[in-house]
Amino acid sequence: MLDIRQQALDYHAFPSPGKISIEITSPAETTQDLSLAYSPGVAEPVREIAQNPEDVYKYTAKGNTVAVISNGTAILGLGNLGPMASKPVMEGKALLFKRFANIDSFDIQVKHNTVEEFVATVANIADSFGGINLEDIKAPECFEIERALIAQCDVPVFHDDQHGTAIVTAAGLLNALEIQDKSIATAKIVCLGAGAAAIACMDLLIKCGANRSNIFMLDRQGVITTRRSGLNRYKQQFANDTDSKTLTDAIKDADVFVGVSGPNLLSAQQLALMASKPIVFACSNPDPEISPELVHKTRPDAIMATGRSDYPNQVNNVLCFPFIFRGALDVRATEINDAMKIAAVEAIRGLAQLAVPEKVLAATGEASLAFGPGYIIPKPMDERLCEKVAKAVATAAVESGVAKLPLPAKYQ
């Protein structure tokens, strides 16, 4: 039996390098076919689009294509390894877009010196796509980049590590709190990490009812408090008026731990300090802040989730980004707003409370799955995700006035 490292390398190397390719959707066999696909026929849609730019959606694949764009500055929890090293992850996101939502993607790795250069590169190519999925761009630059691109682009721009992660975290956490009989309004939440995922997760949890003063956020220097200086403005919003300085201080009596930082940063001793029936989301990839084995051994009363596919409760943005874009593209939404994000939270959350189809059990190798501590969030291969999340998102887009098209018949 090959180890996971060699299996993963072989998976990426064979049968051909990478894991996606492009397919042709129209005939291209005969002289007649080529006269239509290329010269002279291709001139006709060119003329139409030149006269009416919206016709690009009628005659090209733009409307079903998303660009997955990274600079490789925060590749999973592996750090700033540069644009080229991010390519397997970006091809992976493209695979997931296609597999789960039938969206075509191009992965684009951008070299740049300044934020302005990155923004200009993306803004200048954005019209080629139906949407822009930014990926693995580190904080705090990611916030400025996303804001500038939303302002400059006509298509939806979505930083997956912020909002995809936040949506799935909120969905999983609301379910876990319900199972543990706790309330989001009173839960003490410790967030290890203060970057892209952390700031967006805590922002969305507050929109879902969490109390800002119950949130303790930590970066590499420790707890973010009002006593600290030199905080960037994103961290500043979470500065807590507390004497806690370390993770050990903050974790005492915490109901929830959200890890979006790095590997092996939460110890069994710290876990033992949490309140009864704790919720531990150790979401750093590929190696979580604490292993599920250690959590189950130390705290049998805990609900445990990771970002990985090979453990129960995968809290990972794969449960969101294919479906939020499916909904957004289907109504040609101009942006992905809070109403669409909250609709996605509720749809993902609700799906975990329904009976699990045989097909999902077969794909996961599980004999049974039912809403409870070991199943707080749906599995990515649950086909109902696309139906329910995309529909909820598309409906929210229409109702909040950001859709250019009416709700398609398939969603009515």
Ligand SMILES: NC(=O)C1=CN([C@@H]2O[C@H](COP(=O)(O)OP(=O)(O)OC[C@H]3O[C@@H](n4cnc5c(N)ncnc54)[C@H](OP(=O)(O)O)[C@@H]3O)[C@@H](O)[C@H]2O)C=CC1
């Ligand atoms: N499961 C999922 O769906 C997702 C998981 N993630 C995971 O979240 C992590 C962060 O990603 P992202 O937010 O994009 O990256 P960023 O680079 O934007 O942020 C990383 C944050 O982690 C903090 N951090 C790193 N090491 C430590 C440490 N030893 N102690 C305390 N804080 C630390 C950094 O602190 P400082 O500010 O001081 O540098 C920073 O605030 C990654 O592991 C990634 O895999 C991300 C997105 C989705």
Ligand SMILES: CC(=O)C(=O)O
């Ligand atoms: C899942 C993901 O996007 C990350 O870990 O960065």
Ligand SMILES: [Mg+2]
């Ligand atoms: Mg990511």
